[in-house]
Amino acid sequence: MPAGEIARKLVQLAGVPIAAPSANLSGSLSGTSLQDLLEDFSNSIDFAIDGGKSSLGIESTIVRVIDGIPHILRPGNILPEDIKRVARRCCVRKK
Numbered sequence: 644m645p646a647g648e649i650a651r652k653l654v655q656l657a658g659v660p661i662a663a664p665s666a667n668l669s670g671s672l673s674g675t676s677l678q679d680l681l682e683d684f685s686n687s688i689d690f691a692i693d694g695g696k697s698s699l700g701i702e703s704t705i706v707r708v709i710d711g712i713p714h715i716l717r718p719g720n721i722l723p724e725d726i727k728r729v730a731r732r733c734c735v736r737k738k
């Protein structure tokens with residue numbers, strides 16, 4: 644679940660999970676403000692919601708669970724130790 648109130652509300656209103664990439668160009672760090680995104684994407688976005696400055700500039704951790712074993716597809720802010728604490732087992736890391 645996203646940390647931001649606006650993003651959580653969008654998930655709630657959608658009534659289904661939302662999979663969305665981090666707002667950054669491939670290979671670059673994620674922006675932490677609307678201004679960062681406008682600079683990175685210049686004229687290629689039509690609309691943005693400014694939810695304020697993000698406290699993180701790290702991509703989301705993406706995990707896929709296969710046969711009860713978490714597989715980290717993309718490392719991010721949630722660490723393998725965090726996953727192990729919740730899932731009680733961890734983790735295969737994809738390369």
